[in-house]
Amino acid sequence: xxxxxxxxxxxxxxxxxxxxxxxxxxxxxxxxxxxxxxxxxxxxxxxxxxxxxxxxxxxxxxxxxxxxxxxxxxxxxxxxxxxxxxxxxxxxxxxxxxxxxxxxxxxxxxxxxxxxxxxxxxxxxxxxxxxxxxxxxxxxxxxxxxxxxxxxxxxxxxxxxxxxxxxxxxxxxxxxxxxxxxxxxxxxxxxxxxxxxxxxxxxxxxxxxxxxxxxxxxxxxxx
Amino acid sequence: xxxxxxxxxxxxxxxxxxxxxxxxxxxxxxxxxxxxxxxxxxxxxxxxxxxxxxxxxxxxxxxxxxxxxxxxxxxxxxxxxxxxxxxxxxxxxxxxxxxxxxxxxxxxxxxxxxxxxxxxxxxxxxxxxxxxxxxxxxxxxxxxxxxxxxxxxxxxxxxxxxxxxxxxxxxxxxxxxxxxxxxxxxxxxxxxxxxxxxxxxxxxxxxxxxx
Numbered sequence: 001x002x003x004x005x006x007x008x009x010x011x012x013x014x015x016x017x018x019x020x021x022x023x024x025x026x027x028x029x030x031x032x033x034x035x036x037x038x039x040x041x042x043x044x045x046x047x048x049x050x051x052x053x054x055x056x057x058x059x060x061x062x063x064x065x066x067x068x069x070x071x072x073x074x075x076x077x078x079x080x081x082x083x084x085x086x087x088x089x090x091x092x093x094x095x096x097x098x099x100x101x102x103x104x105x106x107x108x109x110x111x112x113x114x115x116x117x118x119x120x121x122x123x124x125x126x127x128x129x130x131x132x133x134x135x136x137x138x139x140x141x142x143x144x145x146x147x148x149x150x151x152x153x154x155x156x157x158x159x160x161x162x163x164x165x166x167x168x169x170x171x172x173x174x175x176x177x178x179x180x181x182x183x184x185x186x187x188x189x190x191x192x193x194x195x196x197x198x199x200x201x202x203x204x205x206x207x208x209x210x211x212x213x214x215x216x217x218x219x220x221x222x223x
Numbered sequence: 224x225x226x227x228x229x230x231x232x233x234x235x236x237x238x239x240x241x242x243x244x245x246x247x248x249x250x251x252x253x254x255x256x257x258x259x260x261x262x263x264x265x266x267x268x269x270x271x272x273x274x275x276x277x278x279x280x281x282x283x284x285x286x287x288x289x290x291x292x293x294x295x296x297x298x299x300x301x302x303x304x305x306x307x308x309x310x311x312x313x314x315x316x317x318x319x320x321x322x323x324x325x326x327x328x329x330x331x332x333x334x335x336x337x338x339x340x341x342x343x344x345x346x347x348x349x350x351x352x353x354x355x356x357x358x359x360x361x362x363x364x365x366x367x368x369x370x371x372x373x374x375x376x377x378x379x380x381x382x383x384x385x386x387x388x389x390x391x392x393x394x395x396x397x398x399x400x401x402x403x404x405x406x407x408x409x410x411x412x413x414x415x416x417x418x419x420x421x422x423x424x425x426x427x428x429x430x431x432x433x434x
Binding site for chain 2: 014
């Protein structure tokens, strides 16, 4: 068997041993005040220049497994911000624990005022980039995914590693998360790959269901 | 400077685990106090974001898009061709909707959306995501045993319906276009929108016929 893959706690797809899905009783957006505050902090706070979307995800993925599996969702967001602030030298753990600054604050421009929130909420981010890169695979091509191990950030889920799939669509050249998590912006072809459920799971033989996963060209090989 | 050093972050997380208060409400309160004192966040802006996502931005937006697609074939065509442009016609563009892809249910195909690696979701179109969508149970099981999971939601599909599970691993965000329920021929767009549930736009609900 392949070593390393599927060991990372956040990489949940296909993990066995989990019970029934617990449905929400209502469609309320927040279920506690602190959840709403954490969401709002995430939206309104001034971050350090190096905090990319995928660095944020990577920092969450590195939360110790016991915390990742047991701490409430928005509490994990709190821990992500705390860890990023400590990493950047913006605060010490003691300052965060006490909610009180000891040393001078980082020198940044004033934070988002309430009057900017509506306009900010309507801004979209385009992750495509114009590059000369031509897609190496055509729609309908048979491909195989590679294996990626270790703790570095990637968006290739373990269940889809070293599996055969078919190129369902080419989506343009998108920023590569594996690089963005290291503060480097570069773009390459992104595809939606269709996997037969039967090819992913031993017990699903004969199933005609399919799993579609968006994957960057570096995750793919011809077959 | 941001280190981009995973080992350093693991070490910081271990210290946070032992040194922060364990109650999440206290942890978030302490973080907000510190950020306000440091001039990194304006609490009134936090209030404004919460109000916006509590009152304004929610699944009713997606429901209107779905109802329009049911009643206006040209709009449906635009929605399937370029989801982001189509929701922008309503002014619904915003967070995590830069690359919206609508996937259409039919008698032969049922679509369902997940993010197995984190919790990606089209916020500006559907609002805050439900707790179950972010749960380990859903993320782990929907890509492996989709029929069993859908049955837990009360969705029992015939064996000859193909289930398509879309794992949101990139910045593409999927919107399920549910089938228009039978018996709704006389309803206008607003009445149709009122029938569309949040879960039907994620793929964990099928809208019942109206008799």
